[in-house]
Amino acid sequence: MEIIEREEGEVRVLSLVGRLDTNTTPDAEAQINSVLDSGANKLLINFENIEYVSSAGLRLLLATAKRLKGSAGELRISCLNETVQEVFDISGFASILTVLATENEALDAF
Amino acid sequence: MIGGQSKLRLYWDVLIAILAFCSAVYVVWQLAFFTDASIRIWSPIYLVDLIFLADITANFLTSYRDRGVEVTDPSKISRRYARTMLPVDLIATIPWELLLLSVGGEVWLGAPLLLWLRLPRFLRVVRLFAIFRKWESLPQVNPGTLRVIRFGIAAALVMHVVACGWFFTAAAQGFPPGNWAATAGIVGATPADQYVRSLYWTITTMTTVGFGDITPSRTSEYLIAMIVMLLGASLYAFIVASIASLLSSLNVEKTRHRDRVQSLSYYLQQRGVSAELNNRVRGYYEYLWARRRGLAESEILSDLPRGLQIEIKEKLAEQVLAQVPLFEFCSPVLKMELLSALYLESYGPGSVVANEGERPGDIFFVVDGTLEVSGHDNKSLRVQLGAGEYFGYLSLVLGERRTASVTATSYCDVMRLAQDDYDAIMAAYPEFRNALKKAAAHKTEKMAELVLEGVVL
Numbered sequence: 001m002e003i004i005e006r007e008e009g010e011v012r013v014l015s016l017v018g019r020l021d022t023n024t025t026p027d028a029e030a031q032i033n034s035v036l037d038s039g040a041n042k043l044l045i046n047f048e049n050i051e052y053v054s055s056a057g058l059r060l061l062l063a064t065a066k067r068l069k070g071s072a073g074e075l076r077i078s079c080l081n082e083t084v085q086e087v088f089d090i091s092g093f094a095s096i097l098t099v100l101a102t103e104n105e106a107l108d109a110f
Numbered sequence: 111m112i113g114g115q116s117k118l119r120l121y122w123d124v125l126i127a128i129l130a131f132c133s134a135v136y137v138v139w140q141l142a143f144f145t146d147a148s149i150r151i152w153s154p155i156y157l158v159d160l161i162f163l164a165d166i167t168a169n170f171l172t173s174y175r176d177r178g179v180e181v182t183d184p185s186k187i188s189r190r191y192a193r194t195m196l197p198v199d200l201i202a203t204i205p206w207e208l209l210l211l212s213v214g215g216e217v218w219l220g221a222p223l224l225l226w227l228r229l230p231r232f233l234r235v236v237r238l239f240a241i242f243r244k245w246e247s248l249p250q251v252n253p254g255t256l257r258v259i260r261f262g263i264a265a266a267l268v269m270h271v272v273a274c275g276w277f278f279t280a281a282a283q284g285f286p287p288g289n290w291a292a293t294a295g296i297v298g299a300t301p302a303d304q305y306v307r308s309l310y311w312t313i314t315t316m317t318t319v320g321f322g323d324i325t326p327s328r329t330s331e332y333l334i335a336m337i338v339m340l341l342g343a344s345l346y347a348f349i350v351a352s353i354a355s356l357l358s359s360l361n362v363e364k365t366r367h368r369d370r371v372q373s374l375s376y377y378l379q380q381r382g383v384s385a386e387l388n389n390r391v392r393g394y395y396e397y398l399w400a401r402r403r404g405l406a407e408s409e410i411l412s413d414l415p416r417g418l419q420i421e422i423k424e425k426l427a428e429q430v431l432a433q434v435p436l437f438e439f440c441s442p443v444l445k446m447e448l449l450s451a452l453y454l455e456s457y458g459p460g461s462v463v464a465n466e467g468e469r470p471g472d473i474f475f476v477v478d479g480t481l482e483v484s485g486h487d488n489k490s491l492r493v494q495l496g497a498g499e500y501f502g503y504l505s506l507v508l509g510e511r512r513t514a515s516v517t518a519t520s521y522c523d524v525m526r527l528a529q530d531d532y533d534a535i536m537a538a539y540p541e542f543r544n545a546l547k548k549a550a551a552h553k554t555e556k557m558a559e560l561v562l563e564g565v566v567l
Contacts, residue, residue, distance in 0.1 A: 055508055055566040062562050089543060090507045092550025096558055 003031045011110055012040040013103070017049040020057030029060050036064075041073030044106050048079035053087055065097055074098075078106035111182050112172045115248065119172060123241045126165050129158050130234035130241075131263065133202075135270055137232050141225045142274035142281065142308075143301045155228070162203040162234070169195070175247075195240060202233035220282030235267060254362075261352055268345065269316065272338055273309040279334055288327045316342025364399075371395045394458035397521040416450060423449045434475055434498050436549035444539050451531035457518040464502060464516040464567065470509055471529045473502040479522030485514050485565060493560060494519070501567040503546065504557065506532065514565040 001024035002017040012035050020028060035043060043064070047053075065075045078100045080088060088094040100106040112119050136155070169191050173182045181187065207227035216223035242260045246253050280291035290311075291297050296304050311324040315338050326335040371392060378388045411419045424445075437445055452475070457463055463474060463481055476499050483493040495501060495516065505512050506529060536542050550557075560567065 055504070055510055055513075055561060055564075058508075059561050059564065062558050066562070086543065087507055089547040090550060091504055091561075092547070092557060093561075094547065095551040096555075 001027060003028060005031070005035065008044070008107055010040075011042045011044050011107060013044045013046060013107075015046040015049065019052045019054075020050055020060070021052065021054040022056045025054075025056040025060050028057075032060070032064055036067060036073075041068060041071055042110050043068065043073070044076045044078060044103070044110075046078050046103055046106075047081070047084060048103075050084060051081065053084050058087070058091065058093060061097055062093070074110060076100060076106040076109055078103045111184075112168060114173045114175060114180065114244075119168075120248075122165070122168065123244070126162070127238050127241045129161060130238040131267075133158055134232045134235045134238070134267060137225075137228045138271055138274045139305070141221055141229060142278040143304065144221060144225065144281065155231075156205060159203055159205055159231075162199070165237075166196070166199050166203060169199070195237065198233050198236045201230050202237070204230075206230060220284070221278070238263070258353070261349075265345070265349060268341075269309065269312050272316065272341070273305065273312040276311055276334065276338070277304055277308040279331055283330075286328070290324055290326055290328075290331055293327055294324050312338065315339055317346050318343060367395070367399055390458055390460065394456070394461075394521075397458060398456055420446050420450050423452070434500060434549070436475075436500065436545055439545035439548040441541060444535070444542060444545065447535055447539065448527070451535065452525040452527055455524050455526055457522045457524065459518055459520055461518045461522075462515055463518060463522070463524060464512055466512055466515040468505075468512045470505040470511065471502070473500060473506060473527040473532060474516070475500040475525040475527070477523040477525055479518060479520045479524075481516050481522060481524075482519045483514050483516055483560065483565060483567070485563065493556065493565075503550075504561070505566050508566060510566050512567055514560075514567060516567065 001019065004015040004017070006013050006015075014031065014035065016028060018024060032043070032045075045061070061075075061077065067073075068075050076098050079102060080099060085094075085099075088097070088099060098106075098109065100109055133155075170184070170188055173180050173187065174190065175181070181190075205228075207224045218226055239260065242256060245251050246256055277291070280286075280289040283289065285291055285297045291304070291307075294307055296307050299307075307324065313319075314321050314324075315335065318339075326332045374395075375388055375392060378391060411422060414422070437448070440448065454477070457479075464472075466485075476495055476497055478497050481495045483495065501516065502512075
C-alpha cells in the first residue's frame, strides 16, 4: 500500500492508496505513529483511493483516534467509497470517528 | 348481536349450564318422590323456564363461527338455530303441565300426570352438553379437563336417573308388600333418606359391588335390576377406561416432553457420554419446558399463514422489539420482514452460540439471559452481552471470520437472522442499512473496545 503524506497548515494529511487490511495495516500504523511521534495532533486520513478496509484497519483507526483523544488531538477521515462507508455505518464507527465526504470539508472541520 | 365467544355469552352459558343440570336433576327427582305436584305460578321452576325462554331469544342474537369466520347475519343465525337446537329448547322450555289447568289433575303409571308433563325439561341436558362442546374450542379452556368434567356430570346424571327410577318402582305401586323399599325399611323415611338409599343401591349395582343389603323382591324389580346391572357393567368399564385415557391426555405435552428427554438421556448414556454432559442436556430440556413447554416455535407456527405467524412473532418478540434499538428505526413493513425471518433458539449455560473461526454468517439478537465473549484459547474478555443486544453483524459486513466465541453463561433465548435473509432484506429494503447505522450508534463503545482487542463478531 502506498501512503502519501503532506501538510495543510497544522493538519497532517495522509492519503492511503490500495487496501487497508491485515497485510498493509502494519505499514500504515508505522507511518501514523511516526507522524504522531513528531508532535502532530491534527491528522486527516484520506480514503479516496482505498478500496477495502478490514477489521485490522478499523482497529488501527480506533487506536489512532484513542491516542489523539488522549493528547487533545483530532482525527478526521474523508472520502470513503460506498463499500467502506457501509462498513463504517453498520459497525457504528461512523459515529465515533469523524467522517466527512470530501477532504476540504474535513480540513474545514478542524 | 351477542358475540358467540364474548365474555357475556360465556357467563350466560355458565348460568344456563348450571340451571340445565339442576332442572334435569329436579324434574326426575320430583317425579320419583311425588314432590311439588301442584301448580304455583311463583314456583322456582317457572322462573327457570323464563330464563330458558330468554336463552332462546338470546340464541337468535348470538353469532357463531363457521370455518373460522364469525357469522353475524341474523337470518343465517336463525336458520342455523332452527335447524339444530331450537326444537329441543322449545320442548324443554314450554311448561306443558300448564295444560292441566284445563284438563284437571290426572294420574298416570302411579304418578301425577302433572309431574310427567314436567319431564321434558330433562331435555335441557342436551343444551348442557352443547355448551360443553362449544367451550372445548375456547383457547383459555383445557379440553382434557373439560372432558373429565363433562364425563363426571354425565355419569352423575345417569346414576341419579337410575336411583330415582329404582325408587319409583316401589313408590308408583304404593309400596306393595315385599317391595325393596319396605324390605330396606325406608317406606316412612324422609325423601332425603329414601334418595340416598336408592342412590346407594344404584352405585353398588352399577359398579358391580353388590353388597346384597338391598335386593329386588318383585318381578318388576328383578327386571329393572337386570337392566341396571347390564347398564352398569358397560358403563363401569367405560368409566374406568375413559378416566384413564382422559387423565393421561390432560398433560400430553408434558408426557411427550418427558419421553423425549428420557430417550435422549438413555441414548447418551449408552453412547458413553459423561454424566455431567448428560445432566446439562437434561437441564436444558427443563429450561425448554419452563420457557416454552418444550414446543419448537417453528414447528408450532408452521401451519399458520405468514401474516398470522408474523403477528404471533411480534407478540412473542415484544421484549426484543422494545429493547433492541434496531427495530425502533425500522418501518412497519421492514419490521414485519425481519420478524418473519428471525427464529428463536435456546441455549443452556456453557453452550456456544457463536464459534471463533466461523465464517461470517448470522446475526444474533439476545432476548433473555447473558452471554460472554471469549477470545483465543477461551480466554474471557470480560465482556458480557445481555437482553436487547445483538452481535454478528461486524464479521458479516467485513466478510471476516469471527475472532472470538460467544458462550451462554445462563439459560438464554436468542433470535437468529440468517445471512441469506440478511442479504435478501438488505437488497429489498435499502432503509435497513440506515436502521442498522442508527442502531449501531447506541452501542459503539462496547463494540469499539472489542475491535481494539482484536475481536470481530
